[in-house]
Amino acid sequence: MIKPDTFAFEAPARLTFGVGALAKLPELVAGMGTRVLVVSDPGIAKAGILDRVEALLKDAGVTGDAFTQVEPNPSVETVHAAHDMFRRSRASFVVAVGGGSAMDVxxxxxxxxxxxxxxxxxxxxxxxxxxxxxxxxxxxxxxxxSEVTVFAVITDRQRKFKMTVGSPHIVPQVGLCDPELTLSMPQPLTAATGMDALTHAIECYVNTVHNPIAKTLAAEAMRLIGRSLRTAYANGKDVGARTAMLLASTMAAMAFARTRLGNVHAM
Incomplete structure (x- = not known):
């Protein structure tokens, strides 16, 4: 039964989703400027994804620099180094390509x-x-x-602490989700990120401050993950399974960004 309580739900990011959606990047950055900082990590550069992104930006008349030193659990120092490059390159916007670490930076x-x-x-x-x-x-x-959330998590090495920056103002203007970009994920990363998405969905679903929209998103995310994670792990080139997993990840994040998480992520 749905409680007749008053609730609010906001999804400020513009989301473009689909196999091959990366090709839409030139039209999505229209009006953002002609200088960009691309934030990514060494693995994305090595996989050739960064080259594809930069070529599409060039097609849109956008040039700039690439910061590719993002590490897992990115540090305050990494954020500041990327910001220094942003200033030096006279960029007007950011394209973040990678996992949660690159997007949070x-x-x-x-x-x-x-x-x-x-x-x-x-x-x-x-x-x-x-x-x-x-x-x-x-x-x-x-x-x-992270492409749709109000949070970024950055490690403060001096305090040995993961700090959170939380604000509606940090939600990306555009979330561009192309399942083809996940096809090369190795099995351990497929399993770990899939379980992260599942945990997001479960924690949102059982949260006492959930609302009907968030709960529906979380429930569908759990269904998609339950149906697709094992297939994506066993056959990483299965586009259908990869599509379902990326959609589930995004839906779970849209859900928990409005209702928060639980003790698993608090620990």
């Missing part, structure tokens, strides 16, 4: 580019005073859903 760089300061200045919920520069987030894994 790109989201915080956009905040620093617009408002200055350091990454720790924005730690917590609601500390970002306004929109950052535009961000296009292109996930290459099916787990974090």
């Amino acid at each position: 790109g989201k915080v760089v956009a905040v620093l580019a617009a408002h200055g300061g350091t990454a720790p200045d924005y730690e917590g919920i609601g500390k970002v005073p306004g929109p950052g520069v535009p961000v296009v987030a292109i996930p290459t894994t099916a787990g974090t859903g």
